[in-house]
Amino acid sequence: MNGDESHKDYYKVLEVDYDATEEIIRLNYRRLALKWHPDKQKDDNAVTAKFQEINEAYKVLSDPAKRLEYDLTGNCEIDKYTLPEYLTRFKGMILTCNGLGITHTSIWSQQLMETNEYVDK
Incomplete structure (x- = not known):
């Protein structure tokens, strides 16, 4: 080590x-x-x-x-962000990953939609 x-x-x-x-x-x-x-x-x-x-x-x-x-x-700073804060912070990256066909994006897509409802208000 x-x-x-x-x-x-x-x-x-x-x-x-x-x-x-x-x-x-x-x-x-x-x-x-x-x-x-x-x-x-x-x-x-x-x-x-x-x-x-x-x-x-x-x-x-x-x-x-x-x-x-x-x-x-x-x-990873374990307790630095809440889930909505993570999703907001990484929104562009998550959407890019979705466009690249990286799997598990349905989880992110749903969370992003829910997060955007609160963030955009």
């Missing part, structure tokens, strides 16, 4: 491929969370740190907006 904790590879933390589905991410998270739960190995700071890292990775990769930001920038 290079010691740079600010740019962890959350996909490697959860032991999944970069194109993993939400289901695979959830299943691996559960498996790893059980394996590294601090209650299983008491008084071990390394285990607690690993468990927290797994939770942090899952919090980002299980949320479509946070995963998108992470995939594009390699970093």
Whole structure:
């Protein structure tokens, strides 16, 4: 490790491929969370740190907006934005991705339409 904790590879933390589905991410998270739960190995700071890292990775990769930001920038400030703020911030990029035929856009399209109703008022 290079010691740079600010740019962890959350996909490697959860032991999944970069194109993993939400289901695979959830299943691996559960498996790893059980394996590294601090209650299983008491008084071990390394285990607690690993468990927290797994939770942090899952919090980002299980949320479509946070995963998108992470995939594009390699970093994600977990609690920086609400979902409508993410969608507003990345609206142009999401629409461009839709035009390029990138999948999972129906989720974004619906959220964008709902968000635009509030933002444009």
